[in-house]
Amino acid sequence: MIANLLQMFQGLESLLSSGPLLACTRVGLIVLGALLVYMGTKGILEPLLMIPMGFGMIAVNAGVLFLENHQLGTLFVDPLVTEPGQLVNIMQVDFLQPVYTLTFSNGLIACLVFMGIGSLLDIGYVMSRPFESMFLALAAELGTIVTFPVAVLCGLSYNDAASIAMVGGADGPMVLYTSLMLSKDIFVPITVVAYLYLGLTYGGYPYLIRLLVPKKLRMIKPAMPAKPVKPLSSGVKLTFATVACALLCFLFPVAAPLFLSLFIGVAVKEAGLKEFTTLLGGPVLYGATFFLGLMLGVLCEAKTLLDPKIFTLLCLGVFSLLVSGIGGIAGGYALYFLRGRKYNPVIGLAGVSCVPSCAKVAQKCVSKDDPSVIILPQALGANICGVITTAILCGIYVTVIPSIGNAKKADPVKVRVETVAPARLPADSGTAPTQGSSPPATP
Amino acid sequence: MNTAILNGFYIYLLSAVISLALAAMIKVIVYALTSATNKAKP
Numbered sequence: 001m002i003a004n005l006l007q008m009f010q011g012l013e014s015l016l017s018s019g020p021l022l023a024c025t026r027v028g029l030i031v032l033g034a035l036l037v038y039m040g041t042k043g044i045l046e047p048l049l050m051i052p053m054g055f056g057m058i059a060v061n062a063g064v065l066f067l068e069n070h071q072l073g074t075l076f077v078d079p080l081v082t083e084p085g086q087l088v089n090i091m092q093v094d095f096l097q098p099v100y101t102l103t104f105s106n107g108l109i110a111c112l113v114f115m116g117i118g119s120l121l122d123i124g125y126v127m128s129r130p131f132e133s134m135f136l137a138l139a140a141e142l143g144t145i146v147t148f149p150v151a152v153l154c155g156l157s158y159n160d161a162a163s164i165a166m167v168g169g170a171d172g173p174m175v176l177y178t179s180l181m182l183s184k185d186i187f188v189p190i191t192v193v194a195y196l197y198l199g200l201t202y203g204g205y206p207y208l209i210r211l212l213v214p215k216k217l218r219m220i221k222p223a224m225p226a227k228p229v230k231p232l233s234s235g236v237k238l239t240f241a242t243v244a245c246a247l248l249c250f251l252f253p254v255a256a257p258l259f260l261s262l263f264i265g266v267a268v269k270e271a272g273l274k275e276f277t278t279l280l281g282g283p284v285l286y287g288a289t290f291f292l293g294l295m296l297g298v299l300c301e302a303k304t305l306l307d308p309k310i311f312t313l314l315c316l317g318v319f320s321l322l323v324s325g326i327g328g329i330a331g332g333y334a335l336y337f338l339r340g341r342k343y344n345p346v347i348g349l350a351g352v353s354c355v356p357s358c359a360k361v362a363q364k365c366v367s368k369d370d371p372s373v374i375i376l377p378q379a380l381g382a383n384i385c386g387v388i389t390t391a392i393l394c395g396i397y398v399t400v401i402p403s404i405g406n407a408k409k410a411d412p413v414k415v416r417v418e419t420v421a422p423a424r425l426p427a428d429s430g431t432a433p434t435q436g437s438s439p440p441a442t443p
Numbered sequence: 444m445n446t447a448i449l450n451g452f453y454i455y456l457l458s459a460v461i462s463l464a465l466a467a468m469i470k471v472i473v474y475a476l477t478s479a480t481n482k483a484k485p
Contacts, residue, residue, distance in 0.1 A: 126469070127469050127473055130465075130466035130467075130469040130470060131463070131466045131470075133466075134462045134463060134465065134466040137462065138458070138459050138462055138463075141455070141458065145451045145452075145454065145455040146451070148447060148450070148451040148454070149447035149448045149450075149451050152447035153447070158447070158450075161447070232473065233476075233480070235476065236472060236473055236476045236477070239472050239476060240468070240469055240472050243468065243472065244465060244468070247465075247468075248461075251461065385462075388462070388465065389458060389462050392458050392461050392462060393454070393458050396454050396457055396458055397454070400450075400454060404450060
């Protein structure tokens, strides 16, 4: 009787029949998913990402069933199958597989998010003080650089070390893109770690500011320019976007999709194409963010995350973000001393490229001490430069790392066949195609 | 480990050079286009 009931409710049966470690991890991830939904709803973490991600985590870990050959699996997505014949089969069964294969594993979703971000950026903040903004952004990339050798010391390959180091850039799509290019086998944990931590920057960085910058310095008002600054014309901004896009694509063809996405967003905005700006900044950005969150959630399957590297990745991710924050504030301090102690060091934190969270955090922290201090224009300049420097570092990593040291060869064009998983069809499905009916694999 | 530190340093140096070159390019573009606009005014 109980056996019959369990057979009917396969989620429960699969939980009881899997080993204790897998079962505990599944339950733990369901609880974590619910926690993410709660924290997203309360505004502690980014709700746009955390609510779909939390629901995805809950569903994928609860909805485990027995597939062909009594294998455990789900009907969401299988990130490990890349062999064309099996892929065609699975696309007809796993409902999120088409989204994963056609938008996620080739980096399209990261590019769509980047187009949306580009259409919301005002590069006028950067162009009015380029050296100051670039300096702060470079200082705030400290975590991206320092974490790389530390990760190698922890036993990761150059490719994996570069991917986890990118978390220090605090830019989700960039981490996704780098890990897809360099570490396809562990891109799921790296991206999940990145997005979980990026949610925490909003809550964690204010403490870092209060710890490293005394109240007296947090209340420094930025010096007013001697002459009133004329706003830059759209033509100037468009020229910069065009030249920078061409130049960076020339230098780093592997990261060209990212550069194109960012600068086309900027160009659309500056060219005054209102319909495209609304499209990119609205449906494209929010649609891509929704599916990104959902996909990250369903990729958090217990068996995928039971990777021995996960603890190392968790530690390195938080280390990377922390060092980047410290680096940004150190850059702010450098400008404070160079400008005759008349520069607010908090602006440095905005060099961490989590747009616009870090700029908002910096402004919020100084406003708490003195509401008349406005650092947002400088902070946004550094913040936008942070996006550009992170994209440059991403370009360098995906170009340089595969050719040095013990790196594994990255092949951005051909998809590697990591594991040939067994056919993943529901055991009792009579209508679904079987392994035997799959079309022959193309080379 | 030493090689990794060295590689990290080179990568940082390269990104710094490119970023600062971009900043210089912004200055040039702003200067060139602004002076051209001013000259064009009657």
